[in-house]
Amino acid sequence: MQQIRYKPYGEIRYVSGTSFNARAFTGYEHDETSTLDFAGARWYDAAVGMFLTHDPARQFASPYTYTNWDPVNRTDPNGAIVPLIVIGIALAIAGVVAAGIDAGVRSGEPAVGLKAAGLAAASTVAGPLNGGLQLVAPKEFGHFHARDWAIAQIPVAGSAYGAARNFETGNYASGTVGVARSVYEAYGVYDNGSWSTPGEAATSVAKAATAPFIGDNFGEAWRNAVADTLAGNWTRGPTGGYMPASWAAALATVQYPDGAKANGMHAWHAGSNALFARSLGILGAPLLLAGGVLHESPLDWASFQAEQYWQGSVNHFLDSATDIAANVFGMGVGSSKLSGTSAALSTLAAEWGNYIPGPGEPDPAFGGGGPYKGNPTDAWGQYP
Secondary structure, X not given: OOEXXXXXXXXXXXXXXXXXXXXXXXXXXXXXOOOOEEOOOOEEEOOOOEEOXXXXXXXXXXXXXXXXXXXXXXXXXXXXXXXHHHHHHHHHHHHHHHHHHHHHHHHOOHHHHHHHHHHHHHHHHHHHHHHHHHHHOHHHHOXXXXXXXXXXXXXXXXXHHHHHHHHXXXXXXXXXXXXXXXXXXXXXXXXXXOOOOHHHHHHHHHHHHHHHHHOHHHHHHHHHHHHHHHOOOEEEOOOOOEEEHHHXXXXXXXXXXXXXXXXXXXXXXXXXXXXXXXXXXHHHHHHHHHHHHHHHOOOOHHHHHHHHHHHHHHHHHHHHHHHHHHHHHHHHHHOOOXXXXXXXXXXXXXXXXXXXXXXXXXXXXXXXXXXOOOOHHHHOOOXX
């Protein structure tokens, strides 16, 4: 009998017994000659915590990572893991379709169903900012009710409450999707929590319930910011401005796809805002919105002046507008109830944000090739 204990990425930490075990870390098949592990879809090197070939599922910014650098909370049983995020996206789409079906069936008019689906899609993208849509356009999105809005933000409880309300009003398709979302979110809470003791279970539930409001781990990012402020430990951010050192360090970890510089770095804007939306919760939403607008305005003069010089007036304005759009999109992804770590949601937002149209990055400080020449439209269409 052989017992093997592993480090997070699969390096052997402890071995007892002498019999050979062909099945290694995560059930991979270990090859003694090469010391590599065969996952089924590709080979894995535990010494560096990376696969040798691209991820066939194409999920993360780096196609070689093991579970996107999150070995504690996730496993990749065959080298082509399809994360819970995919299921969450499917349920979000199903919710939009269900809203259209319910409205169309109850009214008997397909046009009403299409409008309802469009409004549901807007509400889904807005996430916790949906309350703002209700305040601005209550006729379309419904009147804002603080209690209902607060309940809706809480994983499991919000979806279950919404499902019950839909069944009461005869919106059976939406109610059914709501039940499925409740189960999905419950599994996400379970998967990201610890349940060994009643105390750990209570802590896991409390973390899940408070995260939408103050961020992950009982507002850990806020606590770190306070500690940095008290210690005078502020530093310049990657793109300008000053912030707590812990926040700047978090921004430095944001991954974005190849080619992002050719599309106005919208991938970075979306990925960084998703990271902070998850880390800071709804409490940080006004700060993120204000910070994004401030960065694009003359109040951040160094950045504004540089973009005006390198981009010219036309593309500077268009790039700033689309940067803010990418910021809001990233906030929506980060604030969603999609199961996964902040790093996974940030990577997802970066990949999708890269498709928000924008002019290429000309500033050499960020890898650009210098000022635009000729027609301003020449800077567009470089990606994908």
